[in-house]
Amino acid sequence: MKKILINARKEDYENLLPLFEGVYHVIVHADGVYQVKVFVPDSDLDAFIERIKPAIDMRYRENLIEVLSPDFVISPYLKRAEEKTKTPEKTPIEELLDTTKPYQKFDAGKVVLTSIAGIIALTGLFLNNVAIIIGAMLLSPILGPIYGFAINMAIGKARDGMRSIGVLAGLLACVFALSALTTFALNLVTPLAITSEILSRTEVSPIYIFMAVLLGFASVLALARGMSDLIAGVAIAAALLPPTAVMGIALAMMHPYLLPSTVLVLENVIGMMAGALIATLTLRIGPREYYEQVAARRFITRTVLLIVVLAAILLALSMVLTPLV
Structure with a gap:
């Protein structure tokens, strides 16, 4: 009530x-x-x-x-x-918009939490320990920016939507840089083994982008319906946090795998953005005023076209890189 x-x-x-x-x-x-x-x-x-x-x-x-x-x-x-x-x-539009505000700007808490999650994921990757990697996913606040992007674009607030993507890019950049620096420093002290958990995140395939679409769709659907964000957050982090850490490892000591690991991360990001937008359209999330609805449709159309172009490029790269890794 x-x-x-x-x-x-x-x-x-x-x-x-x-x-x-x-x-x-x-x-x-x-x-x-x-x-x-x-x-x-x-x-x-x-x-x-x-x-x-x-x-x-x-x-x-x-x-x-x-x-x-x-x-x-x-x-x-x-x-x-x-x-x-x-x-x-x-859920009323006003309430949905209010929940996205924390994900439109950086703050020390998100950066610190994401950095800690990245180090934990890096540790789990080198130890080949799935339990440690899952623990890192529980800490990572990566779901929020993707959710914020989808809701704001659906409402026609393109600037706020792009702010959310900027926050996501910044958080992933922190994980990437920290993983690369930590790997480089540790490798100077003791030789680091390339485990199966690391190698599995250098494999690219066109199927990953379609899986990411489903993941983004399910995550926004869960949040918009008021379901727990814990499971959705872990799923998003699973697709982004360890692969981004592997990008850092590849930069420090596995140069031939840098491009495939980068393509994998971009596939997941683009796929989840697409899935999140599809979820907002399915749920009929949009502004109340007619002129705002017109603006929202224009922004969504442009965003969808951009995502389709980027997805096509990544799919082509995946097919080229698949036999090479």
Whole structure:
């Protein structure tokens, strides 16, 4: 159950009043502003916001819409209303956008956490220990930027979407540089063995990009539906963190494998971006206003074309490199 608090001027309140029919609500009039408290089932929230938002002129500071989640509500009427609703639950656009904000800028916490995860993954790769590599995936905050990219592009906020990709590129660059420097330094002290876990992440194949599309789709679907981000985050990290660490190893001591490992990482990134965008289209995530919808479609079309071109290049490289590795 959600509680919606609406402040509206008299003019806007008159537009809103017909929309409250059949919805449990309480109205208070104070200082020329109407305050309306509305309770709706979770599954009806997005549709209700869709109805009331056009009726309020949000240019006025008196007008606002606030959504809260009460710990519990005791009301037989609301309980019956919630039991009767059959609408599939849909997370409001505003809530989705709010969850992407932390992934649009660098902060020390993300860099440190990703760097630690990269070192742990590097250790697991050289020890040929799958358990250690999985432990590194649990720490890595790489899922957020891909999710932020997909949601913001679907809403038409291309600049915020590209910021998220910039954060992802920066985090992967940290893992790459740290892995290369650590490998170079350790190799000066003691010879390092090339394990099967390392070699397995230098193999390229066109199938990887299609697997990455499915992974990106499933991850955004899970997050948008309010499912746990732990499993999705581990899956994303599995596709990006160890291969990026292998890129660093290849730069330091396995030069012939640098290109294949780089292609593998790019395949995973491009594939997951494509899958994430497909998920937003499947879930019909988009802006509410018509002019914003037009802008969003334009941005998505351009992004899809760019992803298709990059994917075609990577597929061609994969087919060329496959017999060589």
